[in-house]
Amino acid sequence: MKILNVELGDRSYPIYIGSGVLEDAKIITSHIKTKIICIVSNTTVSQLYLENLKNLLDDYQVIEAIIDDGEEFKNYDSLNYIYTKLLENQCNRDTTILALGGGVVGDIAGYAAASFLRGIPFVQIPTTLLAQVDSSVGGKTGINHLLGKNMIGAFYQPQAVVIDLNVLKTLDNRQISAGLAEVIKYGLIWDEDFFKYLEVNIENLKQLDFDHLEHVIYRSCEIKAKVVSEDEKESGIRAILNLGHTFGHAIENCLGYGEWLHGEAVGCGMVLAAKMSLTQAWLSESEFDRVKDLIFRANLPIEKPKIDYENFIGAMKLDKKNKDKEIYLVLQQGIGKAIVTNKYSSSALDDVIKS
Amino acid sequence: MKILNVELGDRSYPIYIGSGVLEDAKIITSHIKTKIICIVSNTTVSQLYLENLKNLLDDYQVIEAIIDDGEEFKNYDSLNYIYTKLLENQCNRDTTILALGGGVVGDIAGYAAASFLRGIPFVQIPTTLLAQVDSSVGGKTGINHLLGKNMIGAFYQPQAVVIDLNVLKTLDNRQISAGLAEVIKYGLIWDEDFFKYLEVNIENLKQLDFDHLEHVIYRSCEIKAKVVSEDEKESGIRAILNLGHTFGHAIENCLGYGEWLHGEAVGCGMVLAAKMSLTQAWLSESEFDRVKDLIFRANLPIEKPKIDYENFIGAMKLDKKNKDKEIYLVLQQGIGKAIVTNKYSSSALDDVIKS
Numbered sequence: 001m002k003i004l005n006v007e008l009g010d011r012s013y014p015i016y017i018g019s020g021v022l023e024d025a026k027i028i029t030s031h032i033k034t035k036i037i038c039i040v041s042n043t044t045v046s047q048l049y050l051e052n053l054k055n056l057l058d059d060y061q062v063i064e065a066i067i068d069d070g071e072e073f074k075n076y077d078s079l080n081y082i083y084t085k086l087l088e089n090q091c092n093r094d095t096t097i098l099a100l101g102g103g104v105v106g107d108i109a110g111y112a113a114a115s116f117l118r119g120i121p122f123v124q125i126p127t128t129l130l131a132q133v134d135s136s137v138g139g140k141t142g143i144n145h146l147l148g149k150n151m152i153g154a155f156y157q158p159q160a161v162v163i164d165l166n167v168l169k170t171l172d173n174r175q176i177s178a179g180l181a182e183v184i185k186y187g188l189i190w191d192e193d194f195f196k197y198l199e200v201n202i203e204n205l206k207q208l209d210f211d212h213l214e215h216v217i218y219r220s221c222e223i224k225a226k227v228v229s230e231d232e233k234e235s236g237i238r239a240i241l242n243l244g245h246t247f248g249h250a251i252e253n254c255l256g257y258g259e260w261l262h263g264e265a266v267g268c269g270m271v272l273a274a275k276m277s278l279t280q281a282w283l284s285e286s287e288f289d290r291v292k293d294l295i296f297r298a299n300l301p302i303e304k305p306k307i308d309y310e311n312f313i314g315a316m317k318l319d320k321k322n323k324d325k326e327i328y329l330v331l332q333q334g335i336g337k338a339i340v341t342n343k344y345s346s347s348a349l350d351d352v353i354k355s
Numbered sequence: 356m357k358i359l360n361v362e363l364g365d366r367s368y369p370i371y372i373g374s375g376v377l378e379d380a381k382i383i384t385s386h387i388k389t390k391i392i393c394i395v396s397n398t399t400v401s402q403l404y405l406e407n408l409k410n411l412l413d414d415y416q417v418i419e420a421i422i423d424d425g426e427e428f429k430n431y432d433s434l435n436y437i438y439t440k441l442l443e444n445q446c447n448r449d450t451t452i453l454a455l456g457g458g459v460v461g462d463i464a465g466y467a468a469a470s471f472l473r474g475i476p477f478v479q480i481p482t483t484l485l486a487q488v489d490s491s492v493g494g495k496t497g498i499n500h501l502l503g504k505n506m507i508g509a510f511y512q513p514q515a516v517v518i519d520l521n522v523l524k525t526l527d528n529r530q531i532s533a534g535l536a537e538v539i540k541y542g543l544i545w546d547e548d549f550f551k552y553l554e555v556n557i558e559n560l561k562q563l564d565f566d567h568l569e570h571v572i573y574r575s576c577e578i579k580a581k582v583v584s585e586d587e588k589e590s591g592i593r594a595i596l597n598l599g600h601t602f603g604h605a606i607e608n609c610l611g612y613g614e615w616l617h618g619e620a621v622g623c624g625m626v627l628a629a630k631m632s633l634t635q636a637w638l639s640e641s642e643f644d645r646v647k648d649l650i651f652r653a654n655l656p657i658e659k660p661k662i663d664y665e666n667f668i669g670a671m672k673l674d675k676k677n678k679d680k681e682i683y684l685v686l687q688q689g690i691g692k693a694i695v696t697n698k699y700s701s702s703a704l705d706d707v708i709k710s
């Protein structure tokens with residue numbers, strides 16, 4: 001097992017990474033100082049792990065809030081369902097929320113924790129690769145609004161993140177690939193050597209080789225933790241973690257949430273961002289090919305789905321990074337470095353969107 | 356004009372107090388660093404002050420979100436109405452929310468600011484005495500849930516609070532008295548001399564003598580700012596600001612929100628808390644009489660409305676201060692000092708509730 005600390009002053013917390021860590025009660029309970037636990041999960045994940053988890057928590061009063069499975073349920077109705085469960089059970093600040101699931105569960109459970117009684121503690125147990133390397137780390141919580149993804153939320157840090165590799169065995173290939181999209185992102189924005197490592201080992205990762213996976217999850221969390229430590233509330237550098245997301249969110253928004261997995265949209269979005277970087281001569285042809293190639297080998301889509309231009313650009317205009325109605329993009333400067341900028345040719349952007 | 360600084364590290368902010376401060380554009384605009392302003396107000400207050408305020412803000416793009424007037428509208432529907440206005444206008448983090456109204460508007464607008472895009476700046480312009488001395492200061496924001504008051508929210512500090520005494524002229528007597536309840540509270544929990552000052556000057560305050568009011572608002576904000584600076588997120592001493600509120604919230608909850616004004620419920624709640632303190636011999640008979648007397652002279656109710664015991668105690672059990680299903684109360688230890696405790700005779704509590 002590896003332990004990584006996210007350094008955020010009095011909001012610092014550890015990430016435990018290893019196979020079987022979810023069977024060790026002490027890892028979880030050492031971070032629960034309350035008498036009541038509310039486990040938030042979804043209908044799919046709860047069937048796999050809820051009973052085992054509850055067996056570890058004999059000493060607590062345990063409440064469950066099981067929401068429907070899918071991005072389309074990351075909304076106020078699901079959030080309110082959690083609030084209602086908490087209130088019906090007369091829960092007060094002496095309650096810890098345990099988020100057991102993928103990114104949707106983590107985001108919504110984290111936001112429930114941030115907003116219930118103006119904040120109660122929570123622990124993340126991410127059960128998808130994407131959640132393990134990305135959404136469970138860094139404190140971004142929230143829900144979707146009818147008019148845009150992740151528009152409502154809070155920066156709110158967990159007490160701990162517990163990552164068990166074993167849970168990856170129950171994921172299908174599409175979900176593994178979706179997680180690999182975010183892994184590739186860390187190479188692209190921060191660490192060329194890591195990108196090379198992924199080029200060499202992508203097949204091992206797709207086949208769930210635990211040694212390679214543990215390294216890759218650790219390094220992904222480490223890069224994310226480093227960026228988040230420097231800029232917790234995204235006033236600057238943290239925005240580079242959004243590589244591929246401006247395009248990706250627009251794809252998800254236009255196709256309808258759930259049609260493509262988030263990681264699939266981000267994978268394709270990173271190809272589009274690389275294409276933009278190529279037009280600005282910040283990425284060479286051969287670098288662009290390497291980016292596209294690795295994303296393709298991770299079984300992620302590299303071609304933009306057919307979407308009407310006006311719809312697509314309209315969705316991009318909703319992005320949280322934008323200022324003064326201008327679209328800000330995260331673009332590559334070579335492999336291993338990214339910048340957030342509005343200094344690009346807008347006709348090039350039009351071409352990429354229309355391609 | 357007086358200026359008071361709330362000391363909270365990088366979340367510190369000034370409170371401006373004076374008559375006519377709302378006519379000085381610079382006071383407000385010096386705290387707005389964004390190009391877009393969303394004014395949140397209600398149907399009553401907006402008719403009085405919205406046009407004047409907008410005239411001061413010529414250099415900005417101004418959006419309005421006007422919610423219905425009343426505690427019963429401090430809910431998710433009103434909050435979502437604000438989100439929708441912001442999203443329809445493609446607002447991003449380059450937007451400041453201006454809360455123009457009483458406690459309901461301030462709480463809901465502040466929570467919209469806390470949660471929209473995970474946080475945008477906001478400025479408070481409280482237009483009731485109660486909001487000026489209490490809810491606009493300290494960063495408690497939120498909405499009610501069907502199952503309890505203020506159950507959903509965030510600790511989120513404004514950029515500034517702008518308190519104009521002139522707005523008090525349009526309030527009716529009931530609302531002035533409701534504000535005086537919170538003013539009296541500061542004397543009771545923190546400052547016996549201030550309590551004596553109120554005993555002497557209560558008539559001047561009811562008649563809106565501006566010199567006395569300015570002093571009283573300043574001192575109230577000063578005490579609140581001091582307590583909040585010591586314990587921003589209510590893990591300890593901040594809870595004494597809840598004097599009268601455990602009973603008061605139960606009254607509001609059982610009668611239906613809006614039946615009594617919040618300040619009226621708190622006034623009566625402080626009498627009930629004093630009665631409890633009397634039973635524990637922490638308050639003498641004569642001190643109890645002084646408390647009841649001042650609350651009475653402020654035209655606040657001192658008799659508990661008829662409410663079924665089970666309903667009342669059930670509502671008290673929802674209080675956020677409670678731990679391990681035990682009701683924690685804020686009680687007096689003489690005049691000018693308060694404690695949060697579960698060490699009281701529960702039969703005495705039953706007697707007080709049944710009285």
